[in-house]
Amino acid sequence: xxxxxxxxxxxxxxxxxxxxxxxxxxxxxxxxxxxxxxxxxxxxxxxxxxxxxxxxxxxxxxxxxxxxxxxxxxxxxxxxxxxxxxxxxxxxxxxxxxxxxxxxxxxxxxxxxxxxxxxxxxxxxxxxxxxxxxxxxxxxxxxxxxxxxxxxxxxxxxxxxxxxxxxxxxxxxxxxxxxxxxxxxxxxxxxxxxxxxxxxxxxxxxxxxxxxxxxxxxxxxxxxxxxxxxxxxxxxxxxxxxxxxxxxxxxxxxxxxxxxxxxxxxxxxxxxxxxxxxxxxxxxxxxxxxxxxxxxxxxxxxxxxxxxxxxxxxxxxxxxxxxxxxxxxxxxxxxxxxxxxxxxxxxxxxxxxxxxxxxxxxxxxxxxxxxxxxxxxxxxxxxxxxxxxxxxxxxxxxxxxxxxxxxxxxxxxxxxxxxxxxxxxxxxxxxxxxxxxxxxxxxxxxxxxxxxxxxxxxxxxxxxxxxxxxxxxxxxxxxxxxxxxxxx
Numbered sequence: 171x172x173x174x175x176x177x178x179x180x181x182x183x184x185x186x187x188x189x190x191x192x193x194x195x196x197x198x199x200x201x202x203x204x205x206x207x208x209x210x211x212x213x214x215x216x217x218x219x220x221x222x223x224x225x226x227x228x229x230x231x232x233x234x235x236x237x238x239x240x241x242x243x244x245x246x247x248x249x250x251x252x253x254x255x256x257x258x259x260x261x262x263x264x265x266x267x268x269x270x271x272x273x274x275x276x277x278x279x280x281x282x283x284x285x286x287x288x289x290x291x292x293x294x295x296x297x298x299x300x301x302x303x304x305x306x307x308x309x310x311x312x313x314x315x316x317x318x319x320x321x322x323x324x325x326x327x328x329x330x331x332x333x334x335x336x337x338x339x340x341x342x343x344x345x346x347x348x349x350x351x352x353x354x355x356x357x358x359x360x361x362x363x364x365x366x367x368x369x370x371x372x373x374x375x376x377x378x379x380x381x382x383x384x385x386x387x388x389x390x391x392x393x394x395x396x397x398x399x400x401x402x403x404x405x406x407x408x409x410x411x412x413x414x415x416x417x418x419x420x421x422x423x424x425x426x427x428x429x430x431x432x433x434x435x436x437x438x439x440x441x442x443x444x445x446x447x448x449x450x451x452x453x454x455x456x457x458x459x460x461x462x463x464x465x466x467x468x469x470x471x472x473x474x475x476x477x478x479x480x481x482x483x484x485x486x487x488x489x490x491x492x493x494x495x496x497x498x499x500x501x502x503x504x505x506x507x508x509x510x511x512x513x514x515x516x517x518x519x520x521x522x523x524x525x526x527x528x529x530x531x532x533x534x535x536x537x538x539x540x541x542x543x544x545x546x547x548x549x550x551x552x553x554x555x556x557x558x559x560x561x562x563x564x565x566x567x568x569x570x571x572x573x574x575x576x577x578x579x580x581x582x583x584x585x586x587x588x589x590x591x592x593x594x595x596x597x598x599x600x601x602x603x604x605x606x607x608x609x610x611x612x613x614x615x616x617x618x619x620x621x622x623x624x625x626x627x628x629x630x631x632x633x634x635x636x637x638x639x640x641x642x643x644x645x646x647x648x649x650x651x652x653x654x655x656x657x658x
Contacts, residue, residue: 208408208409208410208411208412209276209404209405209408209409209411209412210408210409210411210412210414210415211411212408213252213254213276213412214252214253214254217254217255218249218254218255218256218257219248219249219252219254219255219256219257219276219277220257220258220259220274220275220276221245221256221257221258221259221275221276221277221278221279222258222259222262222266222267222270222271222275222277222278222279222280223241223242223245223258223259223260223262223267223278223279223280224260224262224263224264224267224280224281224355225260225261226239226281226355226356227239227356227357227380227381227626228240228241228281228356228376228377228380228436228437229241229242229279229280229281230242230245230258230260237258239436240298240432240433240436240437241279241280241281242258243432243436244279244297244420244423244432245258245279247419247423248416248419251415251419252415259275262278262280263280263329263352263353264280264281264282264327264328264329264330264352265328265329265352266352267280267282267403268282268288268291268329268403271291271403271404271405272290272291272405276404276405276408276412277402277403277404277412277416278402278403278404279402281330281400282400282401282402282403283300283330283331283334283398283399283400283401284296284398284399284400284401285331285334288403290405290406290407291403291404291405291406292403292404292405292406292410292413293401293402293403293404293413294401294402294403294404294413294416294417294420295401295416295417295420295421296399296400296401297399297400297401297402297420297429298376298399298400298433299397299398299399299400300331300374300375300376300397300398300399300400301374301375301376301393301397301398302331302332302335302372302373302374302375302393302394302395302397302398303372303373303374303375303378303390303391303392303393303394304319304324304370304371304372304391304392304393304394305360305363305370305371305372305373305378305388305389305390305391306322306363306369306370306371306388306389306391307363307364307366307368307369307370307387307388307389308386308387308388308389309387310322310369310370310389312391313370313389313391313392314391314392315392316339316343316346316394317343318391319346319370320345322369322370323349323368323369323370324336324347324348324349324368324369324370324371324372325348325349325350325351325354325359325362325363325368325370325371325372325651326348326349326350326359326371326372326373327350327351327352327354327355327356327359327373328350328351328352328652329352330374331374331398332372332373332374332394333348333350333654334398335372335394335395335398336348336350336372336394336654337654338395339394339395340654340656340657344656344657344658345656345657345658346656347653347654347655347656348372348654349368349650349651349652349653349654350651350652350654351650351651351652353650354650354651356373356377356378356381357381357384358650359371359373360373360378360381360382360384360385360388361385362650363385363387363388364385364387364388370391372394375393376437378390379437380436380437384452384626384627386449386452402416404416450489451485451620451623454485454489454490455624455627458489458490458491459481459485459490461490461522462481462484462490462492462503462522462526463477463481465522465523465526465527466478466480466481466484466526468526468527469526469527469529469530469531470530472527472530472531473530473531473533473534474534475530475533475534476621476625478621478624478625478628479550479617479621480526480529480530480533481620481624482617482618482620482621482624483504483529483533483554483557483617484503484504484526484529485620486613486616486617486620487503487504487505487529488502488503488504488505490503491503492520492521492522492525493520501519501520502519502520502521502522502524502525503522503525503526503529504525504526504528504529504530505529506519506525506528506529506532510528510532511528513532514527514528514529514531514532515528516528532557533553533554533557536553536556536557536561537549537550537553539561540552540553540556541579543579544579545579547581548579548580548581551581551585551614551618552564552581552584554610554613554614554617555581555584555585555588555610555611555613555614556610558609558610558613558614559588559605559606559607559609559610559613560602560605562601562602563588563591563602563605563607563610564584564588564610565601565602566591566597566600566601566602566605567584567587567588567590567591567607568584568587569600570587570590570591570596570600571583571584571586571587574586574587581614585611585614587607588605588607588608588610588611589607589608589611590607591604591605591606591607592604592605592606592607592608
């Protein structure tokens with residue numbers, strides 16, 4: 171072959187090879203060309219970790235201060251632990267997150283049940299126990315055991331682990347059947363139970379705990395099977411490095427108590443849901459709050475508070491009743507005393523606008539009078555406590571906290587000291603004497619909970635309206651689920 175023709179042929183072959191490489195690069199994600207040294211080193215070299223997740227209240231969502239959620243906080247801290255930035259794809263359901271991490275990305279954190287039978291994946295150490303529970307529509311006969319499910323339509327989320335528990339139970343109870351879908355989330359399941367589209371659902375305990383406030387028509391039944399484990403998933407082909415770093419990170423959080431704190435912060439409110447009175451609160455939220463929402467918003471603009479916080483204070487004080495009156499003479503929507511009303515320029519305590527404005531300004535005044543050493547949320551919680559019990563008693567509790575070796579600038583330590591004002595041993599040594607110190611602790615706790623609920627409802631209201639529209643009682647005709655029939 172003449173030399174010019176040979177050069178032309180070689181050039182065409184090189185172009186063909188480059189074109190083929192380009193096609194391959196388009197078809198196969200970057201991780202398939204990862205250096206042999208492993209996924210961990212690749213993450214550190216590119217300076218970010220890519221994670222597949224889900225947009226749910228227990229996993230990842232946009233809160234009032236930006237992205238939040240139990241697993242989001244874990245993911246963010248893990249990225250900091252590795253010294254890299256974080257990128258998320260939150261468009262998944264469980265199975266698609268697992269499929270995606272097999273193909274691209276570095277890990278999946280999507281409320282995944284640890285499942286060692288999944289091909290091509292390895293898992294982190296367990297992060298959280300996942301206890302499946304059966305929940306059912308209030309008004310049905312009590313559902314306390316598997317036999318009570320006969321004749322009921324039960325729904326669950328496919329691939330979440332709850333379906334696995336149902337399949338295991340079906341071997342012992344062949345009459346058991348249910349409906350499952352990978353596309354629904356817990357809120358939609360509970361909505362369908364409450365509306366009558368389903369009779370019952372199987373979800374995890376912690377998921378029900380943080381959603382039940384929105385579905386007072388759904389009752390907790392009984393736990394199903396043994397707890398599963400929430401874990402993170404990694405591609406097996408990436409080596410063990412990233413998984414081992416995740417385990418080291420999670421073990422450190424566990425040993426330092428930070429993992430338990432995170433669990434308690436996101437899932438630990440069920441102990442006072444009954445005190446809150448879910449059904450009463452939601453009824454007042456719908457029927458009473460709209461008349462005063464703009465008043466709270468206006469007061470918030472004037473004082474710098476979140477309007478939902480002021481609304482939460484108002485609910486704790488009066489249940490949004492502008493004519494409320496206590497036996498001790500405090501009155502109105504924000505339950506102002508006569509001296510406080512006079513100080514704030516409130517001439518009519520029963521006037522909602524004056525009451526809300528005066529209460530908001532009084533709370534701001536208390537915050538400004540607190541020592542500068544009290545910072546952040548501690549400052550807000552102590553101001554709310556003083557709104558209830560008075561600044562003098564709050565200062566006495568701070569002194570007791572310090573005498574007991576605590577931090578007088580920490581709400582956690584002061585709330586432990588406040589109930590001691592009821593004991594002669596302690597209040598006899600204070601400047602302002604006896605106080606019902608347990609009340610401001612409950613007061614602040616309830617306001618925080620009301621505020622959380624109002625924030626969640628405000629953010630999710632449209633979502634739940636849409637759920638109610640789709641869950642319109644069509645029952646067995648709903649197209650959302652695949653039917654898993656009884657074995658006989």
